[in-house]
Amino acid sequence: MLAIVIAGHITIACAQDPLPSWNDGAAKSAIVDFVKKTTETGGANFVPPEERIATFDQDGTLWVEHPAYSQLMYCFYRVGALVKAKPELKNVEPFKTVISGDREAIAKLSMGDLEKIAVATLTGMDTEQFQAEAKQWLAEAKDPRWKKPYTELTYLPMQEALKYLRANGYKTYIVTGGGQDFVRVYAEQTYGVPPEQVVGSALASKYGYDKNGKPMLTKEPKLVLNDNDAGKPEGIHLMIGRRPHAAFGNSTGDQQMLEYTKAGDGARLCMLVLHDDATREYAYGPATGLPDTKVGMFTQALYDEAKKDGWTVISMKNDWKQIFAFEK
Amino acid sequence: MLAIVIAGHITIACAQDPLPSWNDGAAKSAIVDFVKKTTETGGANFVPPEERIATFDQDGTLWVEHPAYSQLMYCFYRVGALVKAKPELKNVEPFKTVISGDREAIAKLSMGDLEKIAVATLTGMDTEQFQAEAKQWLAEAKDPRWKKPYTELTYLPMQEALKYLRANGYKTYIVTGGGQDFVRVYAEQTYGVPPEQVVGSALASKYGYDKNGKPMLTKEPKLVLNDNDAGKPEGIHLMIGRRPHAAFGNSTGDQQMLEYTKAGDGARLCMLVLHDDATREYAYGPATGLPDTKVGMFTQALYDEAKKDGWTVISMKNDWKQIFAFEK
Numbered sequence: 260m261l262a263i264v265i266a267g268h269i270t271i272a273c274a275q276d277p278l279p280s281w282n283d284g285a286a287k288s289a290i291v292d293f294v295k296k297t298t299e300t301g302g303a304n305f306v307p308p309e310e311r312i313a314t315f316d317q318d319g320t321l322w323v324e325h326p327a328y329s330q331l332m333y334c335f336y337r338v339g340a341l342v343k344a345k346p347e348l349k350n351v352e353p354f355k356t357v358i359s360g361d362r363e364a365i366a367k368l369s370m371g372d373l374e375k376i377a378v379a380t381l382t383g384m385d386t387e388q389f390q391a392e393a394k395q396w397l398a399e400a401k402d403p404r405w406k407k408p409y410t411e412l413t414y415l416p417m418q419e420a421l422k423y424l425r426a427n428g429y430k431t432y433i434v435t436g437g438g439q440d441f442v443r444v445y446a447e448q449t450y451g452v453p454p455e456q457v458v459g460s461a462l463a464s465k466y467g468y469d470k471n472g473k474p475m476l477t478k479e480p481k482l483v484l485n486d487n488d489a490g491k492p493e494g495i496h497l498m499i500g501r502r503p504h505a506a507f508g509n510s511t512g513d514q515q516m517l518e519y520t521k522a523g524d525g526a527r528l529c530m531l532v533l534h535d536d537a538t539r540e541y542a543y544g545p546a547t548g549l550p551d552t553k554v555g556m557f558t559q560a561l562y563d564e565a566k567k568d569g570w571t572v573i574s575m576k577n578d579w580k581q582i583f584a585f586e587k
Numbered sequence: 588m589l590a591i592v593i594a595g596h597i598t599i600a601c602a603q604d605p606l607p608s609w610n611d612g613a614a615k616s617a618i619v620d621f622v623k624k625t626t627e628t629g630g631a632n633f634v635p636p637e638e639r640i641a642t643f644d645q646d647g648t649l650w651v652e653h654p655a656y657s658q659l660m661y662c663f664y665r666v667g668a669l670v671k672a673k674p675e676l677k678n679v680e681p682f683k684t685v686i687s688g689d690r691e692a693i694a695k696l697s698m699g700d701l702e703k704i705a706v707a708t709l710t711g712m713d714t715e716q717f718q719a720e721a722k723q724w725l726a727e728a729k730d731p732r733w734k735k736p737y738t739e740l741t742y743l744p745m746q747e748a749l750k751y752l753r754a755n756g757y758k759t760y761i762v763t764g765g766g767q768d769f770v771r772v773y774a775e776q777t778y779g780v781p782p783e784q785v786v787g788s789a790l791a792s793k794y795g796y797d798k799n800g801k802p803m804l805t806k807e808p809k810l811v812l813n814d815n816d817a818g819k820p821e822g823i824h825l826m827i828g829r830r831p832h833a834a835f836g837n838s839t840g841d842q843q844m845l846e847y848t849k850a851g852d853g854a855r856l857c858m859l860v861l862h863d864d865a866t867r868e869y870a871y872g873p874a875t876g877l878p879d880t881k882v883g884m885f886t887q888a889l890y891d892e893a894k895k896d897g898w899t900v901i902s903m904k905n906d907w908k909q910i911f912a913f914e915k
Contacts, residue, residue, distance in 0.1 A: 309781055386824060430783075443828045453637055454828030455758075455783075464824050466817035466843055474843070474850045476824050483811060483825065489794035496714060496792050496804050497811065498826055500771045500782030515794055515802070522802045 277423040279580075280416040286530070286578040289571040290420060293528040294427050297504060304526035306504055308428040313505035313528075314458075314495060314516060315421065317435035317442060319555040320509045320532050321450060323402070323412040325541040327554065330437050331373070332409075333396050335365070337380035340392075354379070378480045381438060386464055386476045393444045407585060410449045414532075415586075416579045417507070421450055424505065432503070434495060435459045436487040436512050440478070458498040460486040491516035504528065510555040514564065521568055529570035533557055536576040605751040607908075608744040614858070614906040617899040618748060621856040622755050625832060632854035634832055636756040641833035641856075642786075642823060642844060643749065645763035645770060647883040648837045648860050649778065651730070651740040653869040655882065658765050659701070660737075661724050663693070665708035668720075682707070706808040709766060714792055714804045721772045735913060738777045743914075744907045745835070745860075749778055752833065760831075762823060763787040764815040764840050768806070786826040788814040819844035832856065838883040842892065849896055857898035861885055864904040 281287040297306040318324035338357040341348060348354045353372035356364045368376075381389070402412055421431050433452050435442055439459030446452040461484040464476040486494045492515050495503065505528035506513070506520035517529040534541050534557070535549055543552040546562035565572050575582065609615040624632040625639070646652035666685040669676060676682045681700035684692045696704075709717070730740055749759050761780050763770055767787030774780040789812040792804040814822045820843050823831065833856035834841070834848035845857040862869050862885070863877055871880035874890035893900050903910065 309775070312783075439825075439828070447637070455640075455826070457828065461825055464821050466820045466847070474820065474847045476820060476847075492794045492802065492804060493792050497767075497789055498783070500767070500785065519794070519802045519804075 277426070278416065278419045280419055282578055282580050284578055286571055286573045289528060289530065290423070293505065293526055294423065296526045298427050306525065310501060310504070311424075311427070311429040312432065312499060312501050312503045313424045313429045314432045314434040314491075314499075314503040314507070314520070315417070316491075316508040316510075316513045316516070317433050317437055317459075319534065320507050320513070321413055321417050321421075321433070322409070323540065324555045325534075325543070325552070328437065329402075329409045329412075330441050332400065333393065333441065334373075334376050334380045336396055336400065337392070338376060341379055381441075382462060382478045382480045384478055385469075386440065386478060389440060389478055390444050393441055397445055405583075405585075410445050411585055412583065413449060414579070415581050415584045417532075418450070418584070420507070421452070425451065429505070430456060432456045432458060432495075432499060434486065434491055434506075434516060436485075436490075438462070439484075439486070458484075458486060458494045460484060460490075487512040489515045492519035495519070506530075507532070509534070510557055511561050512555075514561055517565075517570055518568070521570065529565075529568070530573055531557065531561070531565055531570055532573045532575065533562075535574055536579075536582070539582050540575055605754070606744065606747045608747055608910075610906055610908050612906055614899055614901045617856060617858065618751070621833065621854055622751065624854045626755050634853065638829060638832070639752075639755075639757040640760065640827060640829050640831045641752045641757045642760045642762040642819075642827075642831040642835070642848070643745070644819075644836040644838075644841045644844070645761050645765055645787075647862065648835050648841070649741055649745050649749075649761070650737070651868065652837075652883045653862075653871070653880070656765065657730075657737045658769050660728065661721065661769065662701075662704050662708045664724055664728065665720070666704060669707055709769075710790060710806045710808045712806055713797075714768065714806060717768060717806055718772050721769055725773055733911075733913075738773050739913055740911065741777060742860075742907070743909050743912045746778070746912070748835070749780070753779070757833070758784060760784045760786060760823075760827060762814065762819055762834075762844060764813075764818075766790070767812075767814070786812075786814060786822045788812060788818075815840040817843045820847035823847070834858075835860070837862070838885055839889050840883075842889055845893075845898055846896070849898065857893075857896070858901055859885065859889070859893055859898055860901045860903065861890075863902055864907075864910070867910050868903055 278287055296302060296304040299305060315321055318328050335357050338354050342354060342358055353368055353375055397410060401407060402409055425431055431452055433442060433446055437459050439457055439461040442459050443454040443457045446457045463479040463481040463483050465479050466476055469475050484490060484494050502523045503520045506517050507530045508517055509532040521527050521529050534543050536542060543550050544557050545551040546557045546559045606615055624630060625634040627633060643649055646656050663685050666682050670682060670686055681696055681703055725738060728737060729735060730737055753759055759780055761770060761774055765787050767785055767789040770787050771782040771785045774785045791807040791809040791811050793807050794804055797803050812818060812822050830851045831848045834845050835858045836845055837860040849855050849857050862871050864870060871878050872885050873879040874885045874887045
């Protein structure tokens, strides 16, 4: 709907497809029906504007998460900068392996190794310094497959869903297992989602003063919120304080967020993106026989719960006409 | 300013005092000058709308905090309900003292006792049950001095400041040492501040399922954020992710929030409410020789920092024409 307001009272509405990158089908209809139902004044499912909250997982839901999370690529990059500043780390694991560039060895790093890398690259600095470093990387780094900045690897159909919901009074939140401070650096420009509407895995910051007595916040190696699984509804309660009316995800890490959303009264929209398009993006499940993965698992159990609980599964292959804005 | 937009382009502005309960003087001017400076397109101090964040402490800044924080009165009230449900607690301290109603003994309860009372009355239940209980108390409880519901003991001049800032594109946040879940119950109705714009001391919640398998969040006795002192800028970074352009407080617990706000570039507004009106409200400092207090201390050191750092001290006695909306 494109609405033009003239003289304050006369509204001319021109019917326009708000979701042009979506093929007609159950997924597109689910979104349009939900928006109509919940915004129709006087309707049984009307949701007051202040309660219109929609939450979106990021990795695998709003942008590409394979072969590795973009933030992990950032951490690996920062190891290089770290070793330049502290050459003695060159021969210390796990930094030595990251520096070697040996993909097979890197893929075998343990969770403990990855934690060490995260602590070394994401903490210890002023929050503003961190923002500047992340911003620079995002401007320069390119995804190896498409040779595009990571922030261009967002899904056009989901960008349309974000805009369509916002145009209908919904506050759109990102609720991500990724680092809250990291995602906030680009979310406003990339998705139109301001920092205060990004809920993510969060490290503590510590208030103090620099050598000139100027207040500063230092990023600490202390996890305040692990925004995955049960941490998603818990993080939503902590940061938003309202139950969403719509929630979008793509993996087992989003299960509890969708359950919590659906358990509210009235019309609720729960959607899961299924990556079933190896040609245009990636194909992984293991639901419906797709290849297994460690990054963004969509299990058969999750698929079954979706069907049972009335969530809509989005097939990238069938429901999306176009995946990226840069495609012709 | 009352602005009427006609035909989209012609704006007729009628001069109206946005702060009628404020006496003319430095405090009122500081607010009006700040708003003009930061919203004037093309001006040196212009702040883009998305960056307009103003934070307000609650207790002693937006509403009365003497003789005791309202939330503490709520906890004491809930001890009664608790003992009804579990009569064996009647003879267990500190519940026994609270039930006795002996004000002198209650005033002597230790921090450890108060923590036990907080854990017993604020945790263990479903978040929705907690909201319903707090809502009921707020509807029924009355402050002993004015015999009014606590939510009517808000300061009219601060309500005007909240509205004036919002009318000029500022997002107004409450950043309180009080319980986030508690304040969120009434903040929207009382201050026009939605739950997602309330940052407070926060307990963890735990995701689970009730006996019918319905998702629920249970309030846990685990502190996620102590939103006092350094915890205020840390909480602002965690929950908002932007440095405020304006911050309002009244005690040493707000010092770091105001320092952090003032340390940003461009025009910043930092204000402290000084309770120097024993007749119309309360008088306590101990700054400028006012009586000492344990609730909402405004020390001489804080007063000196305010003067040195360019914060504005609001004298309730001299700067506020009217304190409560219910006054004639």
